[in-house]
Amino acid sequence: xxxxxxxxxxxxxxxxxxxxxxxxxxxxxxxxxxxxxxxxxxxxxxxxxxxxxxxxxxxxxxxxxxxxxxxxxxxxxxxxxxxxxxxxxxxxxxxxxxxxxxxxxxxxxxxxxxxxxxxxxxxxxxxxxxxxxxxxxxxxxxxxxxxxxxxxxxxxxxxxxxxxxxxxxxxxxxxxxxxxxxxxxxxxxxxxxxxxxxxxxxxxxxxxxxxxxxxxxxxxxxxxxxxxxxxxxxxxxxxxxxxxxxxxxxxxxxxxxxxxxxxxxxxxxxxxxxxxxxxxxxxxxxxxxxxx
Amino acid sequence: xxxxxxxxxxxxxxxxxxxxxxxxxxxxxxxxxxxxxxxxxxxxxxxxxxxxxxxxxxxxxxxxxxxxxxxxxxxxxxxxxxxxxxxxxxxxxxxxxxxxxxxxxxxxxxxxxxxxxxxxxxxxxxxxxxxxxxxxxxxxxxxxxxxxxxxxxxxxxxxxx
Ligand SMILES: Cc1cc2nc3c(=O)[nH]c(=O)nc-3n(C[C@H](O)[C@H](O)[C@H](O)COP(=O)(O)OP(=O)(O)OC[C@H]3O[C@@H](n4cnc5c(N)ncnc54)[C@H](O)[C@@H]3O)c2cc1C
Ligand code: FES
Ligand code: FES
Numbered sequence: 451x452x453x454x455x456x457x458x459x460x461x462x463x464x465x466x467x468x469x470x471x472x473x474x475x476x477x478x479x480x481x482x483x484x485x486x487x488x489x490x491x492x493x494x495x496x497x498x499x500x501x502x503x504x505x506x507x508x509x510x511x512x513x514x515x516x517x518x519x520x521x522x523x524x525x526x527x528x529x530x531x532x533x534x535x536x537x538x539x540x541x542x543x544x545x546x547x548x549x550x551x552x553x554x555x556x557x558x559x560x561x562x563x564x565x566x567x568x569x570x571x572x573x574x575x576x577x578x579x580x581x582x583x584x585x586x587x588x589x590x591x592x593x594x595x596x597x598x599x600x601x602x603x604x605x606x607x608x609x610x611x612x613x614x615x616x617x618x619x620x621x622x623x624x625x626x627x628x629x630x631x632x633x634x635x636x637x638x639x640x641x642x643x644x645x646x647x648x649x650x651x652x653x654x655x656x657x658x659x660x661x662x663x664x665x666x667x668x669x670x671x672x673x674x675x676x677x678x679x680x681x682x683x684x685x686x687x688x689x690x691x692x693x694x695x696x697x698x699x700x701x702x703x704x705x706x707x708x709x710x711x712x713x714x715x716x717x718x719x720x721x722x723x724x725x726x727x728x729x730x731x732x733x734x735x736x737x738x739x740x741x742x
Numbered sequence: 743x744x745x746x747x748x749x750x751x752x753x754x755x756x757x758x759x760x761x762x763x764x765x766x767x768x769x770x771x772x773x774x775x776x777x778x779x780x781x782x783x784x785x786x787x788x789x790x791x792x793x794x795x796x797x798x799x800x801x802x803x804x805x806x807x808x809x810x811x812x813x814x815x816x817x818x819x820x821x822x823x824x825x826x827x828x829x830x831x832x833x834x835x836x837x838x839x840x841x842x843x844x845x846x847x848x849x850x851x852x853x854x855x856x857x858x859x860x861x862x863x864x865x866x867x868x869x870x871x872x873x874x875x876x877x878x879x880x881x882x883x884x885x886x887x888x889x890x891x892x893x894x895x896x897x898x899x900x901x902x903x
């Protein structure tokens with residue numbers, strides 16, 4: 451990493467200016483667990499590194515009227531320590547927690563996971579299922595976009611020159627709502643998801659699912675939103691027939707590639723299984739919330 | 743190439759100053775500028791944990807931190823673990839249990855294990871194994887490492903009461 455420059459601006463506007471001035475080779479730095487690996491391997495050429503961690507609000511979690519605002523550079527370890535967030539969004543927290551080792555958790559952010567634009571990024575299906583939005587700052591001001599609109603293809607985002615994510619917002623939640631995320635890897639730790647599945651749902655007082663969202667990772671060029679899979683369980687109490695429909699609809703949404711981590715056929719089958727299991731976990735969590 | 747930047751930080755309780763190019767990792771600065779060669783580079787890509795240090799109390803891979811990011815921050819390395827000539831109980835237990843062979847992974851494992859016991863003085867074996875999943879060892883097979891960590895945790899709990 452010999453041909454890089456480093457700036458640590460202390461305001462969002464200064465960061466946007468620096469990124470814009472740095473041109474195509476300028477990169478935002480959060481935890482560096484993707485960026486520094488890519489710079490060292492030569493996959494990325496050097497340029498200006500703009501460290502976001504000194505911008506007020508870039509690190510930390512705060513609650514605003516039931517919604518949660520997560521600073522873009524907040525490391526996974528910090529996210530797991532916020533009791534209110536863990537209670538409201540157990541699926542987002544468990545997905546973020548799966549990223550790497552304890553050491554990686556000390557640095558890796560959800561926004562970095564999202565902006566690195568890997569289809570296998572663990573926190574992204576959970577963020578999308580949660581209807582997370584991102585506050586983007588750029589040279590021409592601020593805008594808010596849905597999390598799913600940021601990655602466009604492996605390694606590419608919709609962010610324009612000079613733009614970066616300042617914070618991630620998780621919406622306020624109805625009572626009896628919960629989420630869950632599961633991934634399949636060949637080991638128990640430290641590997642890249644072969645498939646990931648996130649389910650977010652809300653129940654009525656009788657335990658019927660009135661709202662649901664299903665997102666699948668590593669089975670397409672970006673994380674996929676499986677609307678048919680959500681529709682398959684809405685109106686049900688997640689009985690066996692609903693789970694069968696969910697499984698089939700999740701499989702139907704998959705557009706995977708075959709590679710050394712798994713064939714397309716294997717990934718498709720596992721996506722159905724994980725969607726079913728994640729739905730069951732989210733459902734159990736939502737019911738437990740209704741009971742206390 | 744970016745200009746060298748002047749960095750002031752605190753390492754193992756002592757104020758330090760050094761010059762770093764923007765592309766230099768914290769691991770290289772610790773080893774080459776400050777002469778603290780206990781932290782090792784096994785992979786340089788965050789996979790092995792041999793370079794583990796704490797940054798403002800958080801366990802991180804120093805191979806994936808820029809030296810310039812250390813400005814104004816608190817770092818602890820394996821060199822800060824023993825109290826003068828007295829080994830930390832974790833270090834003592836690693837010797838007693840023969841929890842190392844070549845020793846290349848050992849500084850990183852010790853730093854990571856201490857970070858665990860600082861937040862969780864009474865971990866289960868499963869918790870210890872998950873916490874240390876980012877520390878690879880090609881020699882010991884991990885079993886002796888885990889036994890040494892569990893034994894040190896028990897001793898440290900005794901010391902507290
Ligand atoms: C050993 C190891 C294990 C890993 N295991 C996993 C795993 O299990 N699951 C998984 O999903 N990932 C894994 N990763 C990848 C990585 O840790 C995650 O993608 C992490 O979330 C990246 O976050 P970061 O803060 O470190 O991002 P950085 O490396 O700082 O940035 C990543 C990319 O996003 C851009 N960026 C960062 N923040 C912003 C922002 N706020 N606005 C705009 N652009 C931004 C950067 O310019 C860069 O291109 C692993 C990495 C390592 C080294
Ligand atoms: S050298 Fe840093 S993790 Fe291997
Ligand atoms: S003792 Fe040799 S790598 Fe662990």
